[in-house]
Amino acid sequence: MLGLMQDRPLTLPHVFHRAEQYFARKTVVTAQTDGETSMTIGEWAGRVRRLATVLDTLGVSADGRVGTFCWNTGRHLELYLAAPCTGRVLHTLNIRLFPEQLVYIVDHAEDEVVFVDRSLIPVIAPLADKMGTVRRFVVIDDGADAAIPEGWLDYEELLAAAEPFGGTFVVEDENTAAAMCYTSGTTGNPKGVVYSHRSAVLHSLITLTADAFALSERDVVLPVVPMFHANSWGLPYGCLLAGSDLVMPGPNMTPQAIASLLARHRVTVTGGVPTIWMGMLPMVGDHDLSHLRMIVCGGSAVPRSLSESYRTTVGIPLTQAWGMTETSPIATMSTPRSHHDALTEDERADIRARQGQPVPFVDMRLVDPDSGEVQPWDDAATGEIQAAGPWIAKEYYRGEGGGAQYTEDGWLRTGDVGTGDRYGFVRLVDRTKDLIKSGGEWIGSVELENEIMAHPKVAEAAVIAIPSEKWVERPLACVVVKPGETLTPEEVIEFLTPRVAKWWLPDAVEFIDEVPKTSVGKFSKKTLREKFGGYQVAGPASHEPA
C-alpha cells in the first residue's frame, strides 16, 4: 500500500524560490581585490533569473555542464543556482589543480562553457586551447587587472543584455544531476562525483539541523572552504534554505583578511580546513570574534591542540566535520552530546578531536580490511569506514576508475580506517592505503603522526611504511621542525616512548622542509613514498616490534 502524499520533488528550484520570496532583504557580501560589494538576496535572485537566460543564449545544452573557475563570491553563488535550476549541471573546477588534471577534467565532463574570475585568468588561459568542449569562456571581473583573452565574454555585459527568466524554475525529477565535482585522488585520474538535486537538497537540510551546523535565519555565515571543494560543505545551499546572511571571502584568502571579515561582519558560523585556522591563530586576539558561535573544521583531521587554542583564546573550540567529495561531504559531526557533559574539559577535547557521529540518514559500518567482517562499535575494534546514504556516491561519472571504491551491496569504501564508540562517535586512525602492517599487526600512521605533532617543536609530521625483511613493513617518521627550533631523531623517539606501544615506535626519523600536499591541501604520502622508496634504515633498528 502506498502513501497518498504529494509527489513533490526535492529540487534546488525550491531553495531558490524560497530565498527569493522570503529572504529578499538578506545579504551576500563579497570581498574583492578592490573592496567589498554587497547585494541583497532580492538583487541576487534577479541576477540568477538573468543568468538563466544567458545560459540559453550561450547555447548551453539542456543538461550541459557549466564549468566555474572561481573564488567564493556572490556571483559564484549565482552560478550555483542558475545552472541546476535550468537543468544544467554546475561543474566547480578546483583552481589549484595541476594543469594536465584541469584539462582532463574539463574534457571528461564535457564542459560547454567556463566562467572564470578575472584574477584566475592567468591560471586557465594558457590551457584554454586544449579545452576542446568549451565553446565560451566568460570572465567575471573581480577587480584584478589580468588581461582578458580575445573572444572571452564579459559576465556583467551578458547579464545586462539578458531578459530575466520570468516564471518558476522546474526540475521534474529529483534524481536529475545538479552539480559535479572531481576528486583529486592520489592515484590515477581525477574521478567525477555527480550530485543530484535530491542529494543537494537533503544535504542542505542537514546543515540546518540543531546538532549539525544549526543554520538559521539569524546566522551570518562565512564559508572559507572553497566553493569548488565539495560544494563548500553545503554552506551556500544551506544558507539560502535557512535565510542566513553570507559573507564571501573572494580572492584574498590570507588569515589576516579572513579574521578581519569575521570581525567586521559579525560572522556567527564559519568553516574551513585546519591550515586556515592554524594561520589565523596568531591574530585572533586582534579581532572581536565574539559573535562566532561555531567554527567548523574539516578536510583533514583537526589537531586537538589547535582546537584547544581556539577554545582558550576565541572562546569556542573547532567543531570537526568529516566527509569527502563522495559524501557531499557531511558524513559526521563532532558536536559534543549530553553524555559528554560529565567529562573534564580535557576529556571533552579528546571527544572533539574525534570525527564525530554520523548525521541523520548517513549509515556507517566498520569493516575489517583483511577479513571483510563488520566490526563492533566498541571504541576498540578498527575497520574501514563504509558509508551509505542518499547523498553518498554510488559510482563515478562514466563509471571510471572507481569500481573498487564501492562494495557489492552499494556502500562507499571511504578508504579511512577508524573505530566507533557506542554513541556513534567515529575516530579515524588511518587511511587504508597508509596503514603500516608490521609483523601481521596494523600500525595507524595518522595516530602516530598525531602523537609526533603533539611535540612542541614539531610543525608537521607524516608517517609512511618502509620495507622490512623481518616485519614486512615498519614506520618511517618524516618530521618538519618549527622555524628556529632544532630536534634530533632521538628526542622524537624519546617523546613518543611513553605515548605509544613499543612496536609502534618508528624505525627512523627523517627531517624534511615540509610535508608535500595534494591540490586540496591534504598530506600527499604518495609523494613521500616515492621520495623515500627503497629507504634503508641506517644501522640496526633500535626499536624492534615486540
Added chain:
Amino acid sequence: MLGLMQDRPLTLPHVFHRAEQYFARKTVVTAQTDGETSMTIGEWAGRVRRLATVLDTLGVSADGRVGTFCWNTGRHLELYLAAPCTGRVLHTLNIRLFPEQLVYIVDHAEDEVVFVDRSLIPVIAPLADKMGTVRRFVVIDDGADAAIPEGWLDYEELLAAAEPFGGTFVVEDENTAAAMCYTSGTTGNPKGVVYSHRSAVLHSLITLTADAFALSERDVVLPVVPMFHANSWGLPYGCLLAGSDLVMPGPNMTPQAIASLLARHRVTVTGGVPTIWMGMLPMVGDHDLSHLRMIVCGGSAVPRSLSESYRTTVGIPLTQAWGMTETSPIATMSTPRSHHDALTEDERADIRARQGQPVPFVDMRLVDPDSGEVQPWDDAATGEIQAAGPWIAKEYYRGEGGGAQYTEDGWLRTGDVGTGDRYGFVRLVDRTKDLIKSGGEWIGSVELENEIMAHPKVAEAAVIAIPSEKWVERPLACVVVKPGETLTPEEVIEFLTPRVAKWWLPDAVEFIDEVPKTSVGKFSKKTLREKFGGYQVAGPASHEPA
C-alpha cells in the same frame, strides 16, 4: 543527465536503527495512573523488535492496518515504529471520536488488529462487535482497573512470548504507506490521510531544523498533543531521529499533571493545543519551568494574550505552529526572525500571534476564493491558503469525499483564509466556509472573534453568518461570558466599535454557555449554524454595513 548518488530510500527503519545504535542510553518516561515507568531507548528498541514478530504471529497481513487506541505512552511509541518498520500501516484512532465515527474509521481503514490502553477499554469495548475487520484486540495494561473483555490479548504476554526480530528492518520503497490518520471533518464522514515513509521522515527532519523545533540530543521533550492527532506533530519520530529524551504524559492530561511532569523532568520542549496552556496558566508559578526553551502551540489559533501571559510568567511566549492532518502537520512556524528584533515587545507579540513562515519544502499560495487569482504577499490581500510539498496529502484514502479539497494542479486547499507578508509570515483570518459575505465584501469571522475575545469579560466567542435580505449575510456573535461576570450586547458592540470597520459590527450578540467543539477541540460552527438556523435579528439592525 542523472545524478550518481546512492538510491537509499527515506524510511522509518533508518530512524529506528539510528536511535537503537546511537541513543540506546536515552530514556522514555511514561506517566501512568499508578506512577511512572521509565525505559531506555535500548530497552525500547528490544521491545520494538519483539513487537515486530508479534504482528506476524497475530497474522497481520504484509501491509495490514494496525489500529491504536492509546494515550501518549512509551508503548504507543513501540507501535509507532514496529508497524511501519515491518511494512504495516500504523492507524492512530482518535479516542475522542463519536462512536459511529470510530466504527466507520476502523471499518474504512480495514484495521486488522487494534491495540487498546486498558483505561480506554470502556470507550471501545461496546463497539468491538461492530468492528468486523478486526481479528484481535490487544490490551496494553496502563494500571487502570477496567475489565478486560473475553478473548482480548495481553500486550506484555505477547511480547514476553515473542522472539525479537534479529536483522535490519527494510522498506524498499520510500513511498510505501507508513501511517494513517483520519480527519474529523465538520461535514461528511471522516477522511483518511495516508502518510508515506518519505513524508514521515522528511517531516521529522524538519522538526530538527534550527528555525522550527530545533530538536537536539540535549532536549527533553513532552508531547502533550496526542499521538493520535497528526502524529503528535512529528515529535515522536523527531525525538528518535535527534536522540532527545521523551516524557509521555499517559492518561492523566490534567494541567496539574502536565505542569508537574514538565518541572520534574526538566522538560525543554513541549507542544499542545491552546486549551492545555490556558488550563495550566494558573499553576505555572508553582512549578520550576526554567528548563523550558520552547512551548509549541497549535491546533487552533493561539490567543495573543495567552502567549503574552506565558512570556511574562514562565519567561517564554508560546511558539505558534500551524498545519493540519493533511499537512503531516507542520506547515508554518512563527519563530521570530532577525528583522523582528527592531520591533517593540508589543509588536513582536503581534508577530507571534501570526501562524508564521512556511517551513522548508512547504510551498504556499494565497488564492482569492471568488476569482481563483493568486494574491500578492503584501500583508493585506487575503486568499485561501493552498499548500504543496512532500508531506502534504494529494488525496484521501480510497479517494473519498475530498476531491474538492485538492486543486487541479495538485495543491491542497487548506480551507483557511489568510494574508502573508513579504517575509512569508502568514496570518489566518478565517475558514473559507466561515467567511461572511456581506454586501459583496468578506468579513473574517476569526478576526472578529479575536477582537471580541480581547474583552476582559469574554471567555470565548464564535461568529457565524446569518441571512440578511439586504446584505445576503451578516455576522452574529455568539459569546461566552467568564464565570461570575455579566455583559450586555451593547457593551460588546461598544467594545468592538473602535476596533473594527463599522460594517463588520455584528448585527446581533447572543450569549451562550459554551462554544460547541469538534472531537479535536476546534470550534464547531456547523453546530452553531444549526442552532441559529433562520435567526431573525430582533428589531432593526442598528449597525448596518456602510
